[in-house]
Amino acid sequence: MADKEATVYIVDLGESMADCHNGRDESDLDFGMRYVWDKISTTVAASRKTWTIGFVGLNTDETNNSHDEEGLGGYHNISVLQEIGPMTMTELRELRSRVQPCRAHSGDAISAVVVAMDMINEFTKKLKFKRRIILVTNGESPIDDDGGPEEVAEKLNESNIELVVIGVDFDDPDYGFKEEDKSSSKRNNENTLRRLVEACKDGVFGTMQQAVEELSIPRIKPVRPFKAYDGPLTLGDPSKYESAISIHVERYFKTKRAAPPSATTVVINPERSAFTQTQRDEDVEMGGTEFSNVKHMRTYRVNDPDAPGGKLDVPFEELAKGYQYGRTVVPFSESDMSITKYETQKGFSIIGFIPFDSYTPFLNMGETGLIVAQKMNEEAELGLSAFIHALHELESYAVARYVQKDHAQVQILLLKPNPGVEDEFECLYDIPLPFAEDVRSYQFPPLDKVLTVTGNVLKEHRLLPNDDLKEAMSDFVDAMELSGFDVDEDGNPVDYAPVDEVYNPIIHRISQAIRVRAVDPEAPIGPPAEILLRFSKPPEKLIKKAKQEIDILIDAAEVKKVPEKAKGRGKKEVVKPLSGLDIDSLLGESKRTVISPENAIPEFKQALATAEDDETIEKAVKQMGDIVRKLITDSFSDLFYNRAAENIRVLREELIGYDFPNLYNKFLTALKKSLLSGELGGDRREMWFKYIIAGKLGLVTKMESEMSDITEADAKAFVR
Template structure:
């Protein structure tokens, strides 16, 4: 069961929090709320009802707390902005409108801590909770410090952790000290430090450090999850007494972290809070909180042709349909009875099939997440038996191969079981990884890297495709020079690993989480750039690259690397003709000028290219495009099923490339627009939509946009809309 948490944030919104200090362009309140909004949005994203949050305002205009209502003195200008309870997007939005500088002072920070402590005690009672109070202030407002011992003893009695984060508080460990500090703030800081020292659970720090640490990704710690509880067998215990059966438990050792998934929502209508669409879910079915959106429920209806039904179609139920699988250009029906025949009936179990030596296994065969197998708890017989199996595998240096079925009816998996005898870490277990089935393995043949085999069977060790000794040596020196295994430094300044595994974060997951939190707090604001810690290892260290510069230059020289100039886009009628080595004009000699010759459908691509290459005006190109367009349309029109679709698509691709090179995108865009109209309207001898979707759309033969050619007037958005 997840831990229950009760946290109360005390936010100072007094007059002094509206000022900017120490060269910052944002107020102390905005600077502090960076930390608070990040924590609150993380709680919202977790969506756990057991994580409760309350918010108190310090130095507010009004007074709204239980102690003040009971007539107690010293609790003025303290207001409950949110009672303890689950945090949602709705409450986050409402809270954002309340957190503003009040222009007042006079609130007592110690009294606010007492109010927060009473809120937590009243909410949690004697139940098991992780209790926490977070005070955010710049300590510019005087408060009464005579009751610090009573407050700390009460916090210790309730087992509440006190976290005090001050704006511009002095912190020797972080290396910050505020100059020209006011006497009131200096006295308050000393009092708060004294309060922290008297609490059993307490954290004290400066806001600058807290804000800096927001960029460090939060690692989600999860409890062990049991995926299997049953027998590990060797042989068939039901048939043979000599068979081995051990009661074991399997847990996940590693688990793939996924990017947060999105949900489809619709905007609610003001009347009744529901959209008029019948696809909107009922209020109680909506899995999210909020006042602006509702979840969407998918509704499907199935229709078949029926001449007797109104409109020529009738509705059918889902139960009357059969699954259909595409086989070529046809659909093969597959009934439920056929599916039951092909479905494998399995029983829950973990059975050892055989053993394989360490040397016969390649690590690249690992197919997924790692598991951990241990003996059943409080089962001494299972512990002894499993320990014997683990040590036996270790002594003979072998892995076990097992068939694993998580539950009845589940698909079987083949697992490799690795023994861990606990010699180094005093923990005995079997680690497991999934292995591939035969159809999962793809074998590809590549030519050798150290030799070239000719057609006649001769073996060459020196060839233009093989690296020379100088190149091998230069590459070896370069790899050694770029070694980062000891490029880092530890706390004592000694060489250490540059990129330790605990500092490597998945930039996709944490960047998306950062963007979601930012958008939740400020729906209209700009999303901040990725945190530097996510991009820290995206490029090699500059000092190491500079240090390895001689090796890099030697490698460039040995590999004879030369910079290839960018291919200039062809200009109309200024294309440089390719001159043969003989210096002869082959086209003139053979009399095969493409200026006046008709393009044939049998040899359309080379003839079209030759015509474009020798064209010296727009009229010649326009005539060639017209002929090629007629050939494309004819291929589609005469095609039996999809027989000629590939040829038509290839001709269209060549037309696009040539016209793009001549900077004549308008001709291509005009032809493609007319071709789409003809295909979708059925002008080309029936339904030819497969040509559009599977060859033109999938082949990325869209309109030429302004990003590809400066003279095109088609934008990227217009091209996408056209292809839809």
């Protein structure tokens, strides 16, 4: 059964919560709600009906709680803004609009805790729930402690309710924060709340600074063990041989691949009232009233001259898959497909053994499993224990054929024994192995020698590292060693990147963005948390420590900076050769003004490289355009289409590089008109559709060049 939780948030909305303190540019309320919204949005994202939330406002202008209605004193300016229950996106947005600073300042925080406690007791009854109250306040409003907080703490303990008090600018010696110039009333209120928490058996007292800082630490979703297999593990066939071994085992997932939340295509409802009841029910499933799910409908048609419009709709049931065999399509019906499927039956059998040293870890594929004996089965426990110890003593792995259920795919698993010497837990760990079709063998040239075309072996070559480079690289690797870099408080070396502190930045970054958008669709998404980027680059201290080895390695490897490509209007930066010689002047090349059709591409590039003004570039583009038009006009069928397309491609790339995309767009617009109108020697539409559109030679957009005036939408409309 899923865990049941009932959490009530108490947030101080008093007048003092609208002020900014300790150099912050946001109010105490906004600062505290950063923590509350993160917790609530996480619960909403989990979408579990058994995780319920309530919300109580403290120091509200109005009063709305059951104790005040009964005429009990001391419960003024306390309002229940959200009754306990599952929260949807719509309720989250409505609650956000109601959480605003008020003018009241006389609400009692301990009375609000009593209201929240009664809400939880009334909702949970005597059922098994995890009960929690979270109080967020800056402690400026007066607190009535005449009856003593110990009496309230005793009732909380009787109801097994955990009390969490997080104060804005509360002192926390363990965290290392202390507010200077604190008022005496706030100090007394803070001490009262601390006494209340200390009197609870399940209580947490902290400062909001630490709570907000810890929001950047990703929360790992706890996963319950899932039984993937329950049946015999066999060695041999028990139905045929008496000597065969059969042990009843259970297999659970040890590791499971985590994936980021998937997106769903939705459409905004412009007028909510215009939708039918069925559509409203679908909107409820979407978690709100602002969006509606998008339905996809596909229609299959074939050419039929007798049908209206020349097209005949074909039902999906009448379709069959077809596979290409040469130039012929071979149809396969569902009955034919069933013959090709490999029929499997549920089973788990050992097919061989291999020694430890003959297995390489890079063959691991997929998720790890855990195999234990069936519960309350002494014979299975004894048999599996003996098998595990036998594998361990022989230093061998077992290889097994595994089928999770009937008609499932076959997996080959490697079984590793865990005799429980270190963790006192006997089990088998398994990992999927690749089939022959999964292995890709690539051959690379050796790193320590060069083989010439004549078969000679060279040990010294410009592509091979010399002794100085090898020594420099070895020293650099030793200097960048992380194993002893990080130390604990006592100075002892510790692991710099523990496995449980290395988080997947993609998954947690997407989850962070979703939570921000859920609470406030207009709020900007902040930068990624530093903890997600911590291991994306080496530590700064380590780099400074290894600076000498890095400099020596750079000198030994002769590392040189590659000149950046210049982005200037007119011409690209000409990279001078290391020799400093002017190759063009040595070869006697003059500035070319006429481009010949026989050598168009090199001469066009040279004309752009030597151009001194925009007019020269425009003339070169015009000549290249005339050459393309002549190739298309003189082409018999598609004989010269490839040459024309290659000229267009070079024209496009060069003009993008020289920041003249609009010249290309102007040329292509005129070429399209000529092609489709038949001006270039008849029907040349094949050149447009097959070589220009299919070759992705369309208009240059702003995404490709900042100098372009064409948007993505304009480019798509142009090719249509």
